[in-house]
Amino acid sequence: MTASCIIRHFEHYAELGEKDRELLASLEKTPKDYSKGTLIWQEGMDADHFYTVRSGWACSLRNMEDGSRQVVDLYVPGDVVGLRDFAFRRRASNLLTVTDASLCPFPKRRLTDVFASSRLLCNLFFLIAARDQAILVERLTNLGRRSAREKVAHFLLEMAHRLDKACVDVHDCNHLPLTQVLLADALGLSTVHVNRTLNELKQESLTALGPDGISLLDRDGLKEVAGFDPEYLDEDVESLLRSIGARAPGQQA
Amino acid sequence: MTASCIIRHFEHYAELGEKDRELLASLEKTPKDYSKGTLIWQEGMDADHFYTVRSGWACSLRNMEDGSRQVVDLYVPGDVVGLRDFAFRRRASNLLTVTDASLCPFPKRRLTDVFASSRLLCNLFFLIAARDQAILVERLTNLGRRSAREKVAHFLLEMAHRLDKACVDVHDCNHLPLTQVLLADALGLSTVHVNRTLNELKQESLTALGPDGISLLDRDGLKEVAGFDPEYLDEDVESLLRSIGARAPGQQA
DNA sequence: GCGACGACATAACATAGGTTATGACAGGTA
DNA sequence: TACCTGTCATAACCTATGTTATGTCGTCGC
Numbered sequence: 001m002t003a004s005c006i007i008r009h010f011e012h013y014a015e016l017g018e019k020d021r022e023l024l025a026s027l028e029k030t031p032k033d034y035s036k037g038t039l040i041w042q043e044g045m046d047a048d049h050f051y052t053v054r055s056g057w058a059c060s061l062r063n064m065e066d067g068s069r070q071v072v073d074l075y076v077p078g079d080v081v082g083l084r085d086f087a088f089r090r091r092a093s094n095l096l097t098v099t100d101a102s103l104c105p106f107p108k109r110r111l112t113d114v115f116a117s118s119r120l121l122c123n124l125f126f127l128i129a130a131r132d133q134a135i136l137v138e139r140l141t142n143l144g145r146r147s148a149r150e151k152v153a154h155f156l157l158e159m160a161h162r163l164d165k166a167c168v169d170v171h172d173c174n175h176l177p178l179t180q181v182l183l184a185d186a187l188g189l190s191t192v193h194v195n196r197t198l199n200e201l202k203q204e205s206l207t208a209l210g211p212d213g214i215s216l217l218d219r220d221g222l223k224e225v226a227g228f229d230p231e232y233l234d235e236d237v238e239s240l241l242r243s244i245g246a247r248a249p250g251q252q253a
Numbered sequence: 254m255t256a257s258c259i260i261r262h263f264e265h266y267a268e269l270g271e272k273d274r275e276l277l278a279s280l281e282k283t284p285k286d287y288s289k290g291t292l293i294w295q296e297g298m299d300a301d302h303f304y305t306v307r308s309g310w311a312c313s314l315r316n317m318e319d320g321s322r323q324v325v326d327l328y329v330p331g332d333v334v335g336l337r338d339f340a341f342r343r344r345a346s347n348l349l350t351v352t353d354a355s356l357c358p359f360p361k362r363r364l365t366d367v368f369a370s371s372r373l374l375c376n377l378f379f380l381i382a383a384r385d386q387a388i389l390v391e392r393l394t395n396l397g398r399r400s401a402r403e404k405v406a407h408f409l410l411e412m413a414h415r416l417d418k419a420c421v422d423v424h425d426c427n428h429l430p431l432t433q434v435l436l437a438d439a440l441g442l443s444t445v446h447v448n449r450t451l452n453e454l455k456q457e458s459l460t461a462l463g464p465d466g467i468s469l470l471d472r473d474g475l476k477e478v479a480g481f482d483p484e485y486l487d488e489d490v491e492s493l494l495r496s497i498g499a500r501a502p503g504q505q506a
Numbered sequence: 507g508c509g510a511c512g513a514c515a516t517a518a519c520a521t522a523g524g525t526t527a528t529g530a531c532a533g534g535t536a
Numbered sequence: 537t538a539c540c541t542g543t544c545a546t547a548a549c550c551t552a553t554g555t556t557a558t559g560t561c562g563t564c565g566c
Contacts, residue, residue, distance in 0.1 A: 062394050065480050070394040084390070087383035087488040092390065112497050115379070116372045123365055129382045130340035136389040137337070137345065141315050141323040143396040144441030148523070179543065188397030190524050195545065209544080211532075227318050235340040244365050401553070432513065443554050448515065462514080464562075 004028050005054040005104045009078045013124055013237050015247040020118050027114070028052075031104045040095040040103070047091045049105040050082030056101025057177055060093045061185065071186035073135065074098065074159060074178075078166040083129050086111065099177050120246045127235055134232040143188050146226075148197045151187045153226035156207065160216050161230050177213040201225075257281050258307040258357045262331045266377055266490050268500040273371050280367070281305075284357045293348040293356070300344045302358040303335030309354025310430055313346045314438065324439035326388065327351065327412060327431075331419040336382050339364065352430050373499045380488055387485040396441050399479075401450050404440045406479035409460065413469050414483045430466040454478070 007024050010016060016024075031054050034040060040051075043063065053075050060081070061071045072093055075081050085091055086108065115122040135158075142154050156176065163173040184194040198214070201207045206222050208215040216222060241248055260277050263269060269277075284307050287293060293304075296316065306328050313334070314324045325346055328334050338344055339361065368375040388411075395407050409429065416426040437447040451467070454460045459475050461468040469475060494501055 062390075064394070064398050068398050070397045072390050072393055084383050084386035087380045087387065087493075088485075089489040089492060090484075092387060092485055109496050111379075112372070112376055112493075115368065115375045116497075119365070119369045122368045122375060126364075126368070126379065126382065127340045129379065129386070130337050133337035133382070133386055133389065134340065134345060136386060136393060137315075137325050140325055140389060140393055140396065141317070143393065144323045144438075145317050145321050181543075185397075191544090192525080192546085193523055196523090199545085211543085231343075232341075232345055236342040239342060240340075240365075243362050244369075434513075444514090445516085445555080446553055449553090452515085464513085 005031065005052045005078075006080075006106060009052055009080070010121065010124055011249055012078065013127070013249070014120060014241055015249050015251060016120070020121055023114060023117060023121070027106055027110045029105045029107075031102045033102045034097045034100070036097055036100050038097045040097065041091050042094050043091055045091045047082070047085035047088055048108055050080060050085070050108055050111075051095075051103040051105050053077050053079045053081060054102040054104055057098035058095060058101055058103070059098050059182065059186075060095050062093050069185045070188070071182060073132075073139070074186070076159070076162055076166045079162075080128050082108070083125070083132065098182065119244055123240055123244055127237065127240060131233075131235050138232050139186075148187070148189055148193055149200065150226050151189065152183065152194065152197050152201065153206070153222045154228050155183065155187060156214065156216055157219065157222050157226055157228040157230075158233070160219065161233055165233070172215075174216040174219075175210070175213055176215070179213075183214075258284065258305045258331075259333075259359060262305055262333070263374065263377055264502055265331065266380070266502070267373060267494055268502050268504060269373070273374055276367060276370055276374070280359055280363045282358045282360075284355050286355045287350045287353070289350055289353050291350045293350065294344050295347050296344055298344045300335070300338035300341055301361055303333060303338070303361055303364075304348075304356040304358050306330050306332045306334060307355040307357055310351035311348055311354055311356070312351050312435065312439075313348050315346050322438045323441070324435060326385075326392070327439070329412070329415055329419045332415075333381050335361070336378070336385065351435065372497055376493060376497055380490065380493060384486075384488050391485050392439075401440070401442055401446055402453065403479050404442065405436065405447065405450050405454065406459070406475045407481050408436065408440060409467065409469055410472065410475050410479055410481040410483075411486065413472065414486050418486070425468075427469040427472075428463070428466055429468070432466075436467075 004025050006028050007016065007021055010024065040058065055077050058075045058081065059071050060073050061069050063069055081095065111125070114125070138158070142151050146154065159176050160173055180194045180198065181191050184191045198207060198209060202209060204221065206218045206225065208217055222228070238248060257278050259281050260269065260274055263277065293311065308330050311328045311334065312324050313326050314322050316322055334348065364378070367378070395404050399407065412429050413426055433447045433451065434444050437444045440447070451460060451462060455462060457474065459471045459478065461470055475481070491501060
């Protein structure tokens with residue numbers, strides 16, 4: 001019955017009251033479907049909505065003056081996209097679908113209503129924003145201080161880990177629908193070098209390359225390569241809920 | 254009379270009601286002074302407070318396994334530090350003072366009280382978190398897709414711009430108390446190469462190197478080098494205030 | 507005033523990763 | 537069918553940046 005994607009996502013974190021559900025449901029618009037490679041928004045456009053990813057993948061990216069691109073983040077089902085434009089009138093990056101995808105828009109300005117009427121939702125939104133930051137910080141260190149090999153391994157592991165947690169209707173969390181171009185733009189590398197690196201990892205049976213993406217074959221091996229520690233992806237929801245007197249999902253009253 | 258640094262900072266954004274001021278004042282602890290190079294917190298420590306910078310500079314950084322460091326962000330007077338640990342029990346990075354500095358601690362868990370009792374403050378905190386993200390995104394593209402020359406110029410401009418806005422008791426916003434080691438760790442470069450690059454910029458009279466930091470001599474010239482656009486630092490506070498019916502600072506009732 | 511240390515400077519050399527080029531293959535479409 | 541276009545693959549070559557080394561200078565502790 002809960003077709004709303006934002007409700008479904010938030011129920012992942014906490015038991016929502018009837019009031020909270022109504023509030024979210026009333027603000028969420030009907031989902032929109034986009035085919036692979038669609039530009040959902042563009043730098044400079046009015047930042048009037050944020051979105052929840054219902055299915056498929058998307059990514060946000062910046063176009064540089066010299067024609068190169070920087071992929072800032074990828075989004076998988078369940079992710080909330082666009083919160084960081086809360087502080088700005090216009091979008092600072094592009095949003096592009098990586099696969100066919102379905103997203104649910106939510107008017108940005110109404111966020112303040114949510115904050116005002118639900119303590120729980122307000123805190124959850126803040127939690128999400130904090131987690132987004134943690135991800136950016138990790139990607140930052142990835143770009144700044146790791147070798148290409150480590151970068152690739154680390155990034156793949158992160159996405160797989162995020163898929164694990166999103167796993168609602170995902171068949172295979174070890175398969176990522178990423179092109180090598182996308183990986184390169186996310187990691188600040190050239191496509192050629194991503195290809196070299198990926199082949200290297202393939203030789204070692206750590207990954208496999210399909211026509212429609214990349215598969216992780218040996219997560220432990222990759223972890224070793226990358227020095228990956230997923231702590232930055234595992235928010236401490238429990239103690240937040242406790243401190244505001246809310247219930248975890250599925251927990252009895 | 255308002256010795257509280259967080260009040261002073263928030264009044265920069267909006268006119269605070271008496272209730273808001275009391276709320277903030279009641280939660281802020283007395284400022285702590287740290288001398289240059291002090292480690293305020295460390296990866297893995299309990300993330301129980303966030304801080305407002307009253308004076309001086311600080312930076313957050315990650316220590317990598319191989320002994321290298323990644324500086325994640327710098328903080329100048331007025332900045333709020335540590336919000337991104339809201340979602341986590343333990344700190345994901347170190348906080349280090351760059352100069353002698355004074356910071357005001359604020360218990361993290363009480364943030365939820367603030368959210369609950371003040372719509373205005375809640376929105377302002379969210380605004381700050383969004384701006385923090387925008388800064389990280391920009392630094393990300395800086396690391397991923399710019400040359401050393403551009404990186405350095407861009408970073409210097411960003412910090413100068415942030416200083417401009419913080420300018421309370423800052424004498425010279427063109428002077429940044431940064432060592433070359435710090436710059437290198439922020440930009441993912443080696444010290445040697447930062448030195449080369451800085452010398453290059455010095456030749457062109459764009460910057461100057463003092464014993465106690467770096468000075469910007471020609472911001473327009475640097476802008477040209479870096480392709481710098483400060484939009485990501487200029488939040489749209491006005492329309493946020495309007496949408497929640499709050500007043501801008503200094504604006505009559 | 508001496509020794510230690512940290513920041514800055516510079517040179518010689520090494521390499522990870524970028525660039526350019528080319529070809530094979532698959533999917534879409536006219 | 538033929539023609540694009542995007543992705544992957546691979547090779548030869550190049551360069552921006554890293555590494556190692558060494559020296560100077562100023563500051564701090566004593």
